Amino acid sequence: MTKANGEKCINLKLKVWRQKTKDPKGRLESFKAENISKDMSFLEMLDVVNEEIIHSGKDPIAFDHDCREGICGSCGAMVNGRAHGPEKGTTLCQLHMRHFSNGDTVVIEPWRSRAFKVVKDLVVDRSAFDKIIQAGGYISVNTGGAPDGNAIPVPQEVAEKAMDAAECIGCGACAAACPNASAMLFTGAKISQFALLPQGHPETKKRVLAMVGKMDELGFGNCTNERECEAECPKEISIINIARMNREFIKSAISP
Amino acid sequence: MKLDSKIPDGPLSEKWDKHRFELDLVNPANKKKFEIIVVGTGLAGASASATLAELGYEVKTFCIQDSPRRAHSIAAQGGINAAKNYQNDGDSIWRLFYDTIKGGDFRSREANVYRLAQVSNSIIDQCVAQGVPFAREYGGQLANRSFGGAQVSRTFYARGQTGQQLLLGAYGALSRQIAAEKVRLFTRRDMLDLMVIDGKARGIIVRNLISGNLEKHSADAVILATGGYGNVFYLSTNSMASNVSAAFAAYKKGAFFANPCFTQIHPTCIPVKGSYQSKLTLMSESLRNDGRVWVPKTPGDRRSPGDIKESERDYYLEKKYPGFGNLVPRDVASRNAKLQCDMGKGVGDTKLAVYLDFKDALKRDGQDIIARKYGNLFEMYEKITADNPYKTPMKIYPAVHYTMGGLWVDYNLMSTIPGLFVLGEANFSDHGSNRLGASALMQGLADGYFIIPYTIGSYLAEASPEKIAVDHKEFNISYLNAEARIKKLISIKGKRTVDNFQRELGSILWENCGMSRKNTNLRKAKKLIKELRAEYWENVLVGGSEKDFNQRLEKAWRVADFLEFSELMVTDTLERQESCGGHFNEDYQTDENEALRDDKLFCHVSAWEFQGNRRKPKLHKESLKFENVELTQRSYK
Numbered sequence: 001m002t003k004a005n006g007e008k009c010i011n012l013k014l015k016v017w018r019q020k021t022k023d024p025k026g027r028l029e030s031f032k033a034e035n036i037s038k039d040m041s042f043l044e045m046l047d048v049v050n051e052e053i054i055h056s057g058k059d060p061i062a063f064d065h066d067c068r069e070g071i072c073g074s075c076g077a078m079v080n081g082r083a084h085g086p087e088k089g090t091t092l093c094q095l096h097m098r099h100f101s102n103g104d105t106v107v108i109e110p111w112r113s114r115a116f117k118v119v120k121d122l123v124v125d126r127s128a129f130d131k132i133i134q135a136g137g138y139i140s141v142n143t144g145g146a147p148d149g150n151a152i153p154v155p156q157e158v159a160e161k162a163m164d165a166a167e168c169i170g171c172g173a174c175a176a177a178c179p180n181a182s183a184m185l186f187t188g189a190k191i192s193q194f195a196l197l198p199q200g201h202p203e204t205k206k207r208v209l210a211m212v213g214k215m216d217e218l219g220f221g222n223c224t225n226e227r228e229c230e231a232e233c234p235k236e237i238s239i240i241n242i243a244r245m246n247r248e249f250i251k252s253a254i255s256p
Numbered sequence: 257m258k259l260d261s262k263i264p265d266g267p268l269s270e271k272w273d274k275h276r277f278e279l280d281l282v283n284p285a286n287k288k289k290f291e292i293i294v295v296g297t298g299l300a301g302a303s304a305s306a307t308l309a310e311l312g313y314e315v316k317t318f319c320i321q322d323s324p325r326r327a328h329s330i331a332a333q334g335g336i337n338a339a340k341n342y343q344n345d346g347d348s349i350w351r352l353f354y355d356t357i358k359g360g361d362f363r364s365r366e367a368n369v370y371r372l373a374q375v376s377n378s379i380i381d382q383c384v385a386q387g388v389p390f391a392r393e394y395g396g397q398l399a400n401r402s403f404g405g406a407q408v409s410r411t412f413y414a415r416g417q418t419g420q421q422l423l424l425g426a427y428g429a430l431s432r433q434i435a436a437e438k439v440r441l442f443t444r445r446d447m448l449d450l451m452v453i454d455g456k457a458r459g460i461i462v463r464n465l466i467s468g469n470l471e472k473h474s475a476d477a478v479i480l481a482t483g484g485y486g487n488v489f490y491l492s493t494n495s496m497a498s499n500v501s502a503a504f505a506a507y508k509k510g511a512f513f514a515n516p517c518f519t520q521i522h523p524t525c526i527p528v529k530g531s532y533q534s535k536l537t538l539m540s541e542s543l544r545n546d547g548r549v550w551v552p553k554t555p556g557d558r559r560s561p562g563d564i565k566e567s568e569r570d571y572y573l574e575k576k577y578p579g580f581g582n583l584v585p586r587d588v589a590s591r592n593a594k595l596q597c598d599m600g601k602g603v604g605d606t607k608l609a610v611y612l613d614f615k616d617a618l619k620r621d622g623q624d625i626i627a628r629k630y631g632n633l634f635e636m637y638e639k640i641t642a643d644n645p646y647k648t649p650m651k652i653y654p655a656v657h658y659t660m661g662g663l664w665v666d667y668n669l670m671s672t673i674p675g676l677f678v679l680g681e682a683n684f685s686d687h688g689s690n691r692l693g694a695s696a697l698m699q700g701l702a703d704g705y706f707i708i709p710y711t712i713g714s715y716l717a718e719a720s721p722e723k724i725a726v727d728h729k730e731f732n733i734s735y736l737n738a739e740a741r742i743k744k745l746i747s748i749k750g751k752r753t754v755d756n757f758q759r760e761l762g763s764i765l766w767e768n769c770g771m772s773r774k775n776t777n778l779r780k781a782k783k784l785i786k787e788l789r790a791e792y793w794e795n796v797l798v799g800g801s802e803k804d805f806n807q808r809l810e811k812a813w814r815v816a817d818f819l820e821f822s823e824l825m826v827t828d829t830l831e832r833q834e835s836c837g838g839h840f841n842e843d844y845q846t847d848e849n850e851a852l853r854d855d856k857l858f859c860h861v862s863a864w865e866f867q868g869n870r871r872k873p874k875l876h877k878e879s880l881k882f883e884n885v886e887l888t889q890r891s892y893k
Contacts, residue, residue: 039529041640047534047755054753054799054808062805064322066495068535070636071420072326087639094639119466120805127443130323134435138428139387143307143705146378146385149412150342153396162389163414166421170325199387 008038010102014049016061017109019118022125026118028107038098042085043068043075045097062121070094070234073169076176077122078109083173083232091171091234111176114219115183126172128218129186135214136207137190139199152198165192167235174229174237180221185229187215188245189237195248205252212249259512259863259878262666263367268884269349272371275667279714287312290716293460293475295447295502297324297430299423299697300680301481303704306429309438311709316473317430318445318462320497325427328483328495329700332419333540333633334403335411336383336697338376343400347408349373354885356695359405359585360660360688361837361851362859362887363518365880367667368685375706376698380412382705386425390414401629403693404541405585405892411694416540416633422697426704445471446810447502449734450478450676452509457676458724461734463742465810468803470735472726477675477712480506481704484659484681486519488818488825489770490762492656493525493538499814500821503663503682507824511671512863512876514664514684516821517829520691520838521771522657523589526640527609536655537640539612540633541693544582546617546626547650549573549589551610555600561611561649572596576848580892587690587838587851588892590654594771595849597653604651613649654771658696660687660838661828664863664878668711669703672863674719677712679703684861689837742802745812750795754812757792761785761815765822769829773841778830782823789819824864824873831875834858846889855887 012033019026033049040048043065050060066074070091077092079085085095100106108122116124154162166189174185191208194200200207223242230239264275282290290313294305297319305317319327339352352373357364380398384390390412391399400409414421433439444465451459451474459474485500486492507513524539550569557564572592574581584592593610596602603609618626623646627634634645641651662684669677669685680700687695768774768781792815800806835844835851836858844852853859861878 037530037532040532041534044532044534048532051753051755054797057799059800060808062807066321066326066497067328067331068496069331069493069537070639071417072321072328072330072495073323074321074326089635090639094636096639096642098642123805126322130325130431130434130441133325133428134431138432139385140432141382141385141429142310143303143382143429143709144378146381149340149380149384149390150397152384154392155396156392156394159389159392159396162387163391163421166389166414166424167417169420170323193389194387197387197389199385 009035010038010097010100012036012100013105015105015107016121018121020120022117022119024118036097038096040097041068041093042079042095042097043093062123064123065093068093071169073171076111076171076173078111078176080107083177084234089234089236111172113172113175113181115181116172116175124172126170128220129170129172129183131218132183132187132211132214133190136203136210139194140203154197158196162193162196165189165196165237165241168237169235171234173232173234175220177228177232178221179226179228180224182223182229183215183220184223184242184245185233185237185239187211188241191248192241192244195244204248208245208248208252212245257672257876259664259876260666261365261878262668263365264667268366268370271367272374276710279710280717282713282717284312288314290314291316291475292477292479292712293473294318294479294481295460296327296481296483296682297427298327298329298481298483298680299426299700300704301327301479302423302426302430303701304479304481304679304708305439306426306433307705307709308712309433309436315433315439316442316475317439318442318447320444320446320465322443324430324441324443325424327423328498329423329697330420331495332697333416333538334542335401335413335418335694336379336422337403337410337694338380338412338698339373339410340377340380342398343409345408347410351408352376352410355406356686356692357688357885358890359692360690361853361890362688362882363836363880364686364688366882366884371707372686372699372702375702378706379698379701383422383425386428388414388421388425401542402545402583404544404583404589405692407580411542413542416542416630419697422701426701446813447482448505448738448813450506450509451730451734452673453724453728453730456674456719456721458721459726459731461731461738466805468801468806470738472731472735474724474726476716476721477677479677479679479708479712480663480682481679482682484662485821486656486659488761488822489656489765490758491528491533491536491766493522493536496535499817501814501817504817504821506663506671506673506676508866509673510866511673511676512664512865513661513824514861514863515661515828516825516864517832517839518660518689518837519656520586520658520660521590521654523586523593523654524612524652525655525657526637527604527606527651527653537636538655538657539637539650539652541586543612543630543633546629547582547612547614548616549582549610549612551596551601551603561603561613570601577892584892585690585692590771591840591849593654609651609653611649612652614645615649618646658691660684660689660691664861668715669708670711670715675715675721677708679708689839742809742813745796745809745816746798746802748794748796748798750797752795753797754808754815757788757796758815758818761788761818761822764788769826771840773829773839775830775841775843778826782826785819785823785826792816792819827873828862828864831862832858850890859887
């Protein structure tokens, strides 16, 4: 289908999870998304649908989003059962409609995880991730008095590995994709970043025990090597970070 | 009221040291008696919250997002400047200071900019200590790259995600203080009003975005770190929630708004595609280190870039500015892209784009090295446009990116309301009329880590404010006003959605108050804004209820403020009858189309005082004195 100006367009049928409040009663509601340009992002498609819903006097679909360039970690939903949709290494805001075909049915649901309660429609409460970081996802230095930045050399490959882990955007796709609703990729990435860098070493033991303990306490499950998290992570963070976390955990648990 | 910038006496390089000595201190045991509100958790807000809590103050921190880690500083790509001179290439504090003053086209304060350059080195040290994984050389030393407006390599970076890594560092420091119960965090809160009691900033009214309830919070001082107002243009590289409402509420309560006409149009963004477009995406300025900007020599040349021979390409920046080449400052690069497109040499479907070509760099360095430097940017570009920049040049066009204007602050970062401090992009102080690349991160963190902790202490020691209860009548008045405004927005039930209005406002401003400005157009814009605002309050369709998670209502409030703020912006643009940096009035240009300043009449900061809804705001001028640098016509040749 082509518009007069040459733009390629498609029509879709949406089935969207609607839930008014955290009270867990919800249902799938159907919408038509018509004349959707293939150059639109997925969220722009939802904008267009929402404009129509508003005009019809109904409540538009609530969804989290902010930077719309794949870095803030606000957006995310299960699209046809896949976290952030079908494209590898892509957040929902960077998923473009050219990856869908005319006539497709698209089912959109919020993250499903015991620790992420639905706030409304596709919006969930991910404050559990903040709590895991608060348990120890930092290096304890006050402002001021830091030594010169070049005082501690960090080998380039170590810095690169730390950066691979540090790229996590905290979107929650890993926990949503995991059959055990585990937060081990998220937690492991932060623990790895600091376990790799010399600045993080003094607190490694304390950090891993505190963060893993908090993760369990908040109701996240364990890792059973399904690797769904790695497959769906929009930043393609490797489960090698989970292995690193486990290694650090065992070391710390044996000789605290 | 006379503006007093409180710039300390003495030689430039000694001002900050001397000032720190002269500032009053709060006894460590007394710090816990003071409560400070911080609004915003970007680089400035998060670093200020963490540092003030470390010092012992009781901090209450607010953000719009569901987590403080999502503030829009996270999206900054290219890097952060510091005068470390690790490269031994001639950098110094003085040179960073000079480049920033010159880059800002001589419309910023010498003393502030010098201090910024001075503390820049401590920022890098602090961030390294926090575990920010900056790029390293093989020997383990910190790596640097070049950025626009400078001829030295002083930019530190973490791939194309420097803002993310610095923000996560500050978020970590903030999280540590939350765990220590020194910071109380309030997420998903929108600041609706500032409380000024007995002439001092004493609290805020916020809306809980989940329940829709309004809340009253009191404090001994308030810090706004609420970012810039670029979304007044609708399409910008700002995040969707970025807004002017908190700053504008402060303006209406007596804080002067400075230089709102100074907006930065970033030269390298992905061009606009269709009418549904919700935001624009930046491609980091660092790409101009290796990418070459060109257009076809012949206007209207529709061939694909691969078919255009070298001899038929116009590398217009390299030709016109041999000294800086593709690394001219942002305002110069943007204006030249527009000039080329105006001549009919633009490329792509809309002809509003120029090429940024990596062919030569790929040939020289190979794909691996280019991928290591810019891999994530190339991937992002391909996701959005379905073009592969390793194979075909990027198409780029300027887009609104940053706002140098903001609430007026003195040397202590205090606004004209005692007890109200403003940090980061939300203030006006350091970038003049054009910000250099990799300087926003530097300023946000300088303000939060190294300046506010000193200056706010002195204010609290001196003012030692009495405790205020949240049932004070001023709180109740503000609460009722905010509630009434929300009810009004919902009750209009008109025919046009909030987005529809914001889109129109944005296009009025982009057409008339964007990269190139004309007096006749500005006058027209003012009229159009007034009409649109009047229609908004009769015909907006918000929907839903106020006691609910209602994202349309959040936006409706913000757009209502943009509709008022935009008029102030145009007023300021008309007032400044010169061109400087990002502010380009077509009547004032050199023979080579460069911005032509008028230092006799306009070497000042324009600070606007609110005079009520129906009266023109009052203009106050802070004249800028240049004692250490000579005012010159900027040249990047």
